[in-house]
Amino acid sequence: MKALHELRSMPSRSWLGVSFDVAKIRQDFPILEQRVHGKPLVYLDNAATTQKPQAVIDAIQRYYSQENSNIHRGVHFLSERATEVYEGARLKAQRFLNASSTRETIFVRGTTEGINLVAQSYGRTFLKDGDEIIITAMEHHSNIVPWQILCEQVGARLQVVPINHDGELLLDEYRRLLNERTKLVSVAHVSNALGTINPVKQIIEMAHSYNVPVLVDGAQAAPHMKVDVQELDCDFYVFSGHKLYGPTGIGVLYGKEALLEAMPPYQGGGDMISLVTFEKTHYNILPFKFEAGTPHIAGGIGLGVAIDYLSRVGLEAAGAYEQELLAHATRSLCAIDRLRVIGTAKQKASVLSFVLEGVHPHDIGTILDREGIAIRAGHHCAMPVMQRFGVPATARASFAFYNTKEDVDALVQAMDKVIEVFG
Amino acid sequence: MSDLSDLYQEVILDHNRSPRNFKKIEDANRTANGYNPLCGDHVTLYLKLEDGVICDIGFQGAGCAISKASASIMTASLIGKSVAEAEALFDRVHKMLTGGSSATADAQEMGKLAVLSGVANFPARVKCASLSWHTLRAALKGEQGVTSTE
Numbered sequence: 001m002k003a004l005h006e007l008r009s010m011p012s013r014s015w016l017g018v019s020f021d022v023a024k025i026r027q028d029f030p031i032l033e034q035r036v037h038g039k040p041l042v043y044l045d046n047a048a049t050t051q052k053p054q055a056v057i058d059a060i061q062r063y064y065s066q067e068n069s070n071i072h073r074g075v076h077f078l079s080e081r082a083t084e085v086y087e088g089a090r091l092k093a094q095r096f097l098n099a100s101s102t103r104e105t106i107f108v109r110g111t112t113e114g115i116n117l118v119a120q121s122y123g124r125t126f127l128k129d130g131d132e133i134i135i136t137a138m139e140h141h142s143n144i145v146p147w148q149i150l151c152e153q154v155g156a157r158l159q160v161v162p163i164n165h166d167g168e169l170l171l172d173e174y175r176r177l178l179n180e181r182t183k184l185v186s187v188a189h190v191s192n193a194l195g196t197i198n199p200v201k202q203i204i205e206m207a208h209s210y211n212v213p214v215l216v217d218g219a220q221a222a223p224h225m226k227v228d229v230q231e232l233d234c235d236f237y238v239f240s241g242h243k244l245y246g247p248t249g250i251g252v253l254y255g256k257e258a259l260l261e262a263m264p265p266y267q268g269g270g271d272m273i274s275l276v277t278f279e280k281t282h283y284n285i286l287p288f289k290f291e292a293g294t295p296h297i298a299g300g301i302g303l304g305v306a307i308d309y310l311s312r313v314g315l316e317a318a319g320a321y322e323q324e325l326l327a328h329a330t331r332s333l334c335a336i337d338r339l340r341v342i343g344t345a346k347q348k349a350s351v352l353s354f355v356l357e358g359v360h361p362h363d364i365g366t367i368l369d370r371e372g373i374a375i376r377a378g379h380h381c382a383m384p385v386m387q388r389f390g391v392p393a394t395a396r397a398s399f400a401f402y403n404t405k406e407d408v409d410a411l412v413q414a415m416d417k418v419i420e421v422f423g
Numbered sequence: 424m425s426d427l428s429d430l431y432q433e434v435i436l437d438h439n440r441s442p443r444n445f446k447k448i449e450d451a452n453r454t455a456n457g458y459n460p461l462c463g464d465h466v467t468l469y470l471k472l473e474d475g476v477i478c479d480i481g482f483q484g485a486g487c488a489i490s491k492a493s494a495s496i497m498t499a500s501l502i503g504k505s506v507a508e509a510e511a512l513f514d515r516v517h518k519m520l521t522g523g524s525s526a527t528a529d530a531q532e533m534g535k536l537a538v539l540s541g542v543a544n545f546p547a548r549v550k551c552a553s554l555s556w557h558t559l560r561a562a563l564k565g566e567q568g569v570t571s572t573e
Contacts, residue, residue, distance in 0.1 A: 360487035362462055363431075366548060370427050379463045392463045392485050421431050422488070 020321040025313065026402050028053040039372025042407045047192050047220060047351050047398030048376050049242045052306070056246055059305040063298045070294055072271060086297050089304025090287070093252045096307045097237060098228040103286035104260065106253040107300050111219040112142040114238030114253035115186070117290060118215055119146035121263040122236075123184065129155030131183040134207075136161040136169055136198070137388055138191040141381040143217045147186060156183070163388065167194035167343040174203065178210050185214045189221030193382040193394070194343030195326075195351030197221070204234050213259065219243055223310075223400070224349045225319050229254050241299060245400075246306030250299030253290070260286050267292040318401035322350050325399045329408045336415055342394050353380075353394040356415070359422045361395040367421055368395075371414040429541035430548070431488065438492035443499045446481040453565060457484075457558030459550055459572040464490045468558045477501050477509060482555065489548050493539055494555035500536055506563055512536075513560050520549050520556075 026032050029051045034041050043051060063085070069078035071086050087102075094105040108114045127133070133147050137160050144158075151158050159182075161174040169187075178185075185207045190197050204214045213235035218227060222239035229237045236259070241250040255263075265272050265283055269292035275282040283289045310318070329352050333339055338357035356364060365377030376396045379386045386392060397411055451469035458465045464486035471479035480498045484491075497516075501509055516536060522543040533540070542552040550572040561570040 362464075362487035362548070362551060363489070366430065366545060367427060378461065383463065386463065421427065422436065 020317055020401070022321070022402065022404050026404075028055070028309070029402050030054055030057070032402060036372040036374070037370050039370075040410075042371075042373040042403075042410045044397040044399065044403065044407060044411060045374045045376050046223075046400040046403075047243070047380075047396065049248065050223065050245045050400050051402070052247070052302075053245055053309050055309050056302045056305050060247060060298050060302045063301050067301075068298075071297055072288075082297060085304075086295075086300050089300045089307075092304040092307045096222075096227075096311075097252070097254050098230050099254050100230060101257065104254055104257050106255065106260075106287040106290045107295055108238070108251050108253045108290075109249055109296070110240040110242070110251035111217060111238045112146075112240075114236075114251055115143055115215065115217065116146045117253060117266040118186075118236050118238075118255070119150045121266045121290070122213075122259065123147075123150040123156075124153060125262075125264055127154045127156045127183050130181060131156040132159050132177075132179070132181045133157070134159045134161060134174070134177050134182055134185045134187075134212075136174075136187050137163045138167060138169070138194055138196060138198075138382065138385055139186075139188055140192050140217065140219070141383070143186055143188060144384070147184075160384075161187075163196075165389075166345050167191065167196045167385075168345045169196075169198055169203075171199070171202070171206075175206060178206060178212070180210065182207070182210055182212045185212055186217065187214065188217045188219075189227075190218075190224065190349045190351070191343065191382075191385070192220045192351065193353055193380040193385045193396070194345065195220075195348040195353070195398075196343060196345040197225075197347040197349050199347075200234065201232055204232060208233065213256075220351070221349065224315075224322055226315050235259055241303035241306065244303070244306055245309060246303035247296075247299040249296045250303050252303075257286065260290070263290075265289050265292065269293045271295070313401060319349075321401050322399050322403075325403055325405070325408060326350060326352060328405060329397060329399070329411070332408060332412045333415070336412070336419075339415070342389050342391065350400075351396060351398045353396045355391050355394050356418065359418060361393040363422070364395045364415075364418050367418045368411070368414050371410070371417060373411055373414050375411070430545055432538050432541060434496075434535070434538045435488060435492040438495040439488035442482075442491055442495035444481045444495065444502075445483065447483055448479055448481045451479075451481075453562045455558045455562035455566060455570060456568075457554045457561070457570045457572070459486075459490070459554050461550065461572070462487070464551065464554055466490065466494055466555050466558055468494075468555065468562050470559075470562050472506065475506050477504050477506070486554070487548075487551050489542060489551040490554050493542075493552040496535060496539065497555050497559065500534070501559075509559065509563060513556055516556055517553065519543065520552050 031051045067082050069082040071083040094102045159177045207214045215236035216234045218239040223244045237254040242248040272292040274284045342353040361377035378393050448469035453470040466484035469481045482494045
């Protein structure tokens with residue numbers, strides 16, 4: 001048998017019928033070259049964070065070595081240059097989401113901060129005692145806790161749409177929960193723990209029939225499928241840069257301009273003001289009203305380059321390739337005795353959660369790690385999902401377009417090792 | 424490089440398969456709950472103390488092989504020990520798990536507990552092994568609430 005690294009150097013075009021030059025793509029990600037515990041790295045923890053292409057790494061280095069300066073305020077060359085590149089990144093983010101203008105494209109630290117911004121700015125302004133917020137049973141903690149905090153503050157109630165045993169939303173239950181008290185719906189586009197792709201367009205339509213705005217948590221969706229916020233007609237959409245091959249500490253909140261205009265600032269400070277006196281402060285125009293303080297300039301620039309990279313790879317082709325990987329991995333893992341996949345929705349993206357009878361996911365994680373395979377073991381910040389399926393935790397393999405069929409096969413082979421240790 | 428077999432020693436796998444003292448003690452006079460928020464592992468420890476001596480001990484809960492085996496081995500080694508001896512044992516195990524003492528030098532006097540020494544080479548798993556021990560300390564001190572590894 002050939003060693004994995006030899007297989008990887010072979011052209012991987014057209015395996016399983018999908019034309020996608022993964023061998024070439026892997027060359028863009030220097031971290032994938034390394035060995036872990038003496039074995040070639042097999043990185044299958046992409047739902048936690050993705051690796052960065054050389055172009056992103058170079059952009060960050062270039063920024064700090066050639067462009068570093070504060071933005072929006074200097075009259076000097078470097079400040080103008082930094083502002084130009086940073087605002088250029090915003091334009092890329094706007095186009096990436098097909099937002100109608102950059103006024104609707106707010107840089108935040110990540111998905112979590114984006115949701116907190118909407119909860120605190122929109123929520124505290126427009127929700128009151130007795131109002132209801134609808135989320136779903138498959139949300140990440142960061143799409144649960146900000147709403148719980150808001151509920152405590154304004155006296156609103158959280159309503160949760162249940163899911164079936166495949167990990168799909170029960171839309172009839174959702175329909176039943178919607179009523180005139182509903183003031184906001186917040187839902188994951190793709191579940192980080194189950195991989196379910198939710199029918200967000202339908203969810204939004206149903207909410208809009210009650211004039212209820214909808215926030216879509218796109219952390220797990222934006223890296224895998226084309227998102228068009230105008231086509232979805234969502235009111236808010238949030239994603240994180242680091243799950244999209246960009247840096248950590250940067251993300252984007254899209255919001256419809258009319259809503260953002262009506263919302264008060266989230267934080268006060270520099271950049272978000274136009275005029276300050278001790279009597280009154282005038283806030284800056286969108287999107288700056290929501291960007292207090294010096295932002296993560298290098299992060300924004302890096303995210304812009306990641307978006308460029310992604311569009312060169314082609315999100316559609318990458319998504320189709322990832323679907324093939326997921327299907328191959330699902331088939332292969334399901335063939336293992338006593339293994340159960342958690343999350344068997346008809347529409348899934350990139351995530352494969354599983355449990356093996358008699359072996360705790362943490363033990364699976366440690367044994368796979370020794371084989372050079374990085375997966376996530378735990379509750380994936382979705383404890384209610386774990387409770388729903390009656391498991392304390394799951395092992396989760398999650399894929400990116402730089403993963404290969406050989407990566408999946410290495411995972412399956414390493415599961416034999418798990419079974420060998422635990423008998 | 425530390426080997427997987429240092430972690431998953433036969434004794435550990437055996438305690439994982441058939442944990443000792445995996446029971447609730449109805450007339451326990453000390454109980455404590457331990458929780459590891461990172462992975463969701465939880466353990467409830469029941470102690471029956473008479474004249475400062477642990478005359479019975481049991482645990483229940485859910486966790487990985489390391490946390491379950493550590494709790495099982497702990498309970499097996501504590502029956503008949505005084506509170507002071509149990510606290511001293513906590514200190515030594517804690518040092519062993521966090522690499523603060525030479526596992527080999529300690530191996531003999533640690534007896535059966537020495538099988539846990541392999542954990543020190545797997546930093547991500549130290550909290551799994553120490554959960555039941557932190558819970559023990561809380562029980563000995565009569566602390567209320569949930570002991571967290573964080």
